Structures are given as structure tokens and as C-alpha cells.
Amino acid sequence: MDFYLATLIQGLCFSAIALGIYISMKIFNIPDITTDGSYTLGGVITAKLLMAHQPIYIVLPAVIAAGAAAGALTGIIHTKLKINALLAGILVMYALYSINLSIMGRSNIPLTNVSTLFSLISFAADPNKNTFFVLIGFVAVIALLIGFLLKTDFGIAMRATGNSESMIRALGVNTDRMKIIGLALANALTALSGFLITQFQSYADINMGIGIVITGLGSVIIAEAFVNWFRITSVWLSLALVLFGAIIFQFVIAFSLSIGISPTLLKLVTAVFVLLIVGLPRLSFRNSS
């Protein structure tokens, strides 16, 4: 398959995770490690249900519900038991490994002879081009829904919860409930990425989620760099940049591989890349002040 097209498709598949991390990390200030588990959960449920010949209109809500449940669980552990959010996420992610394995019954499910989201609708004769167009539509709908949500009264309250908790409590918002909903939403989005990737790659694997949170973080950090650079305050532009970040991130990885960086070193290279985008602006600010 065409290098650019394949990378674009990957980026679009991961843009749901990027939107999820944008919500947990940027809106709620919660580094949410549940992500690794809920991504796999989304993939596992997709594979299992598709192989049982369930239609997409059953698979999609099931994936969203499962991701939301995982996120809500982390939220409940964090807010009700007052356990550090990072630890709460790690616990749920860890537990999800067993749950995912139990659902699958083995460590890998290939998708054979099933119709997927990408074969459901036909825009183009070439299957990869078709996948690309379906993804564009799918991601656009998600981004529009999230953008609309963030503009509503509920969305403003959500954004304020991560920004000034003392204020928003005084303005009548149950911040615990808000965080639980926020993490549920974030992980539902993450599970959607699992749903998309599983159909694109035609398999789900128990280890597919390891370190995937970095993909979301990297995308959001790229977006944030532009937001700070151009002093962007618009919600719509920020969301568009998050999607853009997800695609750029995949291009960086694809580019590293194409110049001959060994796949063994890929995670190291990715970590260094994320570190660079976070670290460089700080270093240059220090020098200029």
C-alpha cells in the first residue's frame, strides 16, 4: 500500500485516542493510563463480535459502552476512594489485561471473512482508498460531536472542572461526577481507536495497547505546541490541531522506520521524539529570558 495513504489511515485511526487524551489530559489534567487497556478492550470486543457476525450497529455501541465503563471505573476509584489518578488508571489497565484475555480466550484473533466498517460503505473501488474515505467521515463526525459538546453548558462546566476546581464547585458542579464522566468519555474514544485499528489491521492482539497512551500524548503535545505558538483559544481549532497532531505523529514514526531505524528501537525513538516536542520550547524559552 502507498506509504502516505497507509500512514494517513493510521493517523486517522489514532485520532480518536488523541481526542480521548485531549479530554483526560488537557481538559481534566489527568494522565490516564487506563488508555492502554481500554484501547485493547475496544479492539478485542470488535474482533470478538465481528467474528460472531454481529453487525456494526451492535459492535460500535458495545465498544463505546465498554470503553466508557473502563474509564468510569478509573474515575470512581480516583474520586471516591481518593486514590491518585495515575495509580487508579494503572490498576484498571492492569486488571483489563486479564479481562481482555478472558474475552478473547487466546492472545490473538484474526478477522477472516467478516464485513467491517470499511467494507460496509463504498466510496471508492480501491479498498484502501475506501478505508481512507470512510475514516475521514467517521473521524469528522466524532470531532464534530466532541466540539459541539465542549461548546454546550455541560462542556463549559467540564472544561472549568480541570481548570479551576474551587470555582466550579462554588458554581454548583459535582466535580467528582464530572471527572467520572470525563474519563468515561475519554476512554470511550480510546476504545473507538481500538475498534478502528482492529478492522484496519484485520486482527486484535492482547498486546496491541502496550504504550499506546504515548501515541495519544504525542498527538496532543504536538497540537499544544501549535496552540501555544499561535495563541489559539478556539475550541474548534484546538480539536482540528489534535487530529492533525495524530496524523503528524504517525508520519514521524513511519518516517523513522523508512529511514531504516530498527523496529526494536522504535519505542525509544518515539519517546525521544515526544520528549523533544515537550522539552524544546522550554529550553528555548529559558535561553531567551
Place this chain on the structure above:
Amino acid sequence: MIELRQVNKVFNRGKANQVNAVNGVDLRIAGNEFLVIVGSNGSGKTTLLNLVAGSILPSSGTISINSTDVTKLPEYQRSEWIARVFQNPLSGTAPDLSIIDNFRLAAIRTQAKGLNIGVNTKFKNTVKEKIATLGMGLENKTEQLMGTLSGGQRQALTLLMSVMDTCQVLLLDEPTAALDPRSADIVMKTAERLVDEFGLTAILVTHNLKDAFTYGNRIIQMAEGKIIKDLAQKEKSALKQNDLFDWFG
């Protein structure tokens, strides 16, 4: 009316650093009262306001607002009656949200935050008119992020935000402590105007002698978590600034 009965708040109970921040306080504040609280640092003023607002719950005792027992109600539920201006201007507003979004949340303080778009043209115009009354020139900056404003501007806006929705009690915790004298003056004058206009019950904590003297119709002094002086309107108006000076001494 706000009523506190035998309210205690102990921090770090049983540890070496145990503090009885509020110590057996009995206090009734009538609906038309504008109560000023003075007292040295650490005397329990902020803790008392936090207890009324519900951001912390008492170790013992009861608190009621308009005859409803709110002792166990969390802060977000007490917001039905109470609006608040914090000591730190940063606490009362969301810096990364626009001014208009901050106002929208304030305008639905006592209501559900639903899935409708509340920031529409009509709302924007209403907010602009209200902000114009401050005379700070902020009415044309409503799309700006709250965090770009100075402490004084934010504190003044927080006050306006308090009365965007129905409100019966206004809590002001050293609202001018972090401000320059001119902003401080605007904030205090605005507070007084709003308290009058909306018939609010108000509690003002202040270290500013002049403000304690000028504003309010009742004054109490706290020390070590207790109320040690309590003067009603008549006695307060008979006070001279120098008498207060001795209190602060």
C-alpha cells in the same frame, strides 16, 4: 438567615500539628446583615467561610441556611444559596476559559449544566451591559481568556458573576487583599452596590481597617477560632477608626 450552632473544625486531629481552627462558634446572621469579620492571620476567618460555603465540613456542630440544615451538604449543593469571592482572585475564575464562558457558568450556578448552547448573542449582550457598569473597559474583551486579566479585573468580574444567578448569600474573603488601591476601591464599591441592589446577606473578611470601618452593619472579631467581639449596627456606627485600630493591634 445563616445559623451556626456550636461549630467546631479541627484539622489534623490527634497529630502533633492539630489545630482547632474554629472553636465552638455560635453565630446567627440575619437576612439583611452585612457582616464584617476581622482578626489576625490564622484566627479562623477563612475556615469559617469555608464551613458556611461547604468546601469543608465541620467536625461537630450544625449549620443552617434559611432554616434548612445544610451541615452535611457538599459545596456544590449549597451553591443554590451562596455565591463567593475568594481571597485569591485565581480561585474564583477559570483562567483558560473566556470571560463569556466564565459568566455563562455563573449564570447557571443554581441550574443544571445541560447539553444546550447557552452562550448566544442575547447572553453576550446582557453580559456586556453588566460588565460596562464596572467602568473598567472590559465589556469589549469578553472573548478573551480570563487568565489574561489582572487580579483586580478578575475580582471585579467575580463579583458580577455572583449575581448572574439568584443568590441570597455573598461570601467575600479578603476580596481586595491582592489588589492595587484603585481596583480595590472598585471591587468594594461594586460589592456594596450589589448587596444593596439584590438584598443579599453578606459576609466580608478583611484586613483593611478602612473597609472594616466603612462597610457592613455588624462586625465581629475572631481570635484562635472563637468570636471575641460582636458589635451590631448601632455600636458599629459609634466606632471610630482608632477603636478598630486597637482591635487590629
